[in-house]
Amino acid sequence: MKLSGLPRRAGVGFKPEHFLAINAAAQPIGFFEVHAENYMGAGGPPHAQLGKLREDYALSIHGVGLSIGSVQPLDKEHLSRLKIVCDRYEPESFSEHLAWSTHDSVFLNDLLPLPYTSHTLTAVADHIDQVQETLKRQMLLENPATYLLFAESTIEETEFLADVVRRTGCGLLLDVNNVFVGSTNHHMDPGDYLALFPIESVREIHLSGHSETVDDAGAPLLIDSHDTPVKDPVWALFEALIARTGPVATLIEWDNDVPDWPVLCAEAQAADDILLNASNRRAA
Amino acid sequence: MSLDTQTRFAVALTDPAAPVPKGLASWTGSQPERRFAVYRNNVIAALTGALAARFPASQQIVGEAFFAAMAADFIRAHPPRSPLLLSYGDDFAEFVERFEPAKAIAYLPDVIRLEAARGKAYHAADVASLDAATLAALSPARLADLVFVPHPSLCVLRSPHPVVTIWAMNAGEAALQPIANWAAEDAMVIRPHLIVEVRRLPPGGAAFLQALAQGTCLAAAVDIATEDADAFDLSANLAGALQSGAFIAFR
Structure with missing residues (x-):
């Protein structure tokens, strides 16, 4: 099984509108990440662009449609499509979400939450075994941003993720914005969550922006909207985390209201500075 | 999660008349209507976004609000059957042809067909x-x-x-x-x-x-x-x- 191995630098989620700007000069970017589903067509500009990016940069392929958290079986056709994409581009890393998005073959196109029980733990672990066996590579599982909880849950999310890692040998993608969003939404301390997170298994970090609203009782409800710069409390959590872990491959995710390339690139530079400081401190 | 829990959740996502499923919780204790609504909105908004990205000229013709309402009806009647959204909306023109509020724009289904063909050509071998x-x-x-x-x-x-x-x-x-x-x-x-x-x-x-x-x-x-x-x-x-x-x- 090929292990996940991105450079311990800052990366950026690739958007086709940035291709010309990226291609115009060498960029100070450690890796690019793409959504696997956008590269499942037969040909055309998506493959031409990704083929070119792949020549110059490390690559992370991030799935958004496998529905690993479903209690129903994985879509084998979709899994074979993922294998074709991974075999073609040989990414340094493949990741997916602790969430479900398909039910009875209807694709709901959102990352939906699941209760954490021994039953769902077995289902998720079986699905990850199947993914890793098919792709012949270690996958990373990403912690979700959630807006509500299930009464039937019996396991903490951090413990659930640690159990999945133990059972499957997968790695983790720690989305720090998701931690902040989920902790705020569930009235918990994100620092406590991160203290319990199995950080020794983290191979990649995601940073992104969120938006704010309120729930029925008027309590703050944060939405994982990926449409703004990374917010200050998320930067603070990231910096404290990196002080514990040392440098980890870190992605800036900006999927909606995407800014011009220089703005996105500067956001990655800010993350890279924190990673570089951490390695300098370790070397000192 | 039992299959029942997942089924109730999935059904309530796309049926605005369905009640919020039982068994959901939040620290504020109240019935989590607005919290569940985030997922409901996400599903319709993301799929509407996928259709708008594939049919931009059609959206330009009818305007964003009209397009969103038409797309929401289409999504509920014809939800995607694959996580591969590249081909989602192949049958959008046939739906719009029968969509009463758009009947006055007789050319709209053909513009949608043209945009669908462009999308297929974009991803063709x-x-x-x-x-x-x-x-x-x-x-x-x-x-x-x-x-x-x-x-x-x-x-x-x-x-x-x-x-x-x-x-x-x-x-x-x-x-x-x-x-x-x-x-x-x-x-x-x-x-x-x-x-x-x-x-x-x-x-x-x-x-x-x-x-x-x-x-x-x-x-x-x-x-x-x-x-x-x-x-x-x-x-x-x-x-x-x-x-x-x-x-x-x-x-």
Whole structure:
């Protein structure tokens, strides 16, 4: 099984509108990440662009449609499509979400939450075994941003993720914005969550922006909207985390209201500075 | 999660009349209507976004609010059956044709068909087009029996409306202005390299290309095209097709 191995630098989620700007000069970017589903067509500009990016940069392929958290079986056709994409581009890393998005073959196109029980733990672990066996590579599982909880849950999310890692040998993608969003939404301390997170298994970090609203009782409800710069409390959590872990491959995710390339690139530079400081401190 | 929990959750997501599923919790204790609504909104908004990205000129024609309402109805009636959203909306034109509020815009379904063809061409396999010079080297006696292999991105579309003109004006390819000559237009959609091209076809051109794309030999395709339009011009149409890269081989 090929292990996940991105450079311990800052990366950026690739958007086709940035291709010309990226291609115009060498960029100070450690890796690019793409959504696997956008590269499942037969040909055309998506493959031409990704083929070119792949020549110059490390690559992370991030799935958004496998529905690993479903209690129903994985879509084998979709899994074979993922294998074709991974075999073609040989990414340094493949990741997916602790969430479900398909039910009875209807694709709901959102990352939906699941209760954490021994039953769902077995289902998720079986699905990850199947993914890793098919792709012949270690996958990373990403912690979700959630807006509500299930009464039937019996396991903490951090413990659930640690159990999945133990059972499957997968790695983790720690989305720090998701931690902040989920902790705020569930009235918990994100620092406590991160203290319990199995950080020794983290191979990649995601940073992104969120938006704010309120729930029925008027309590703050944060939405994982990926449409703004990374917010200050998320930067603070990231910096404290990196002080514990040392440098980890870190992605800036900006999927909606995407800014011009220089703005996105500067956001990655800010993350890279924190990673570089951490390695300098370790070397000192 | 039992299958029941997942089923109730999934059903309530796309049915606005369904109650928030039982068994959900939040620290504020109240019935988590607004929290569940985040997921409901996400599902419809993300799929509407996928349709808007594939049908931008159609959205431009009806406006964002109208498009969103039409898309939401379509999504509930025809949710995607695959995580591959590249082909989501292949049947959107047929839905819009029967969508009462859009009936007054008779040309809208054909603009949607044109945009669907553009999307397919964008993601079609990359294949080199037939070099016209190889055809010129053939003896004239062989031409009549030639059968062509269409480029995987090729699509021919016929409309009783000026569909190419309307599409171009709403896709930012032409200035928006009144259409003086409201006439039927046929279109060829093709992507020989990286750019998807839309071409207006001359009289008989659509019948000719459709026949050839289905494997009809050249002589029979010419008969079909001439039947379709007296003014059919073989050399102009054949040259146009070859220049556009509509075919990849012949036999």
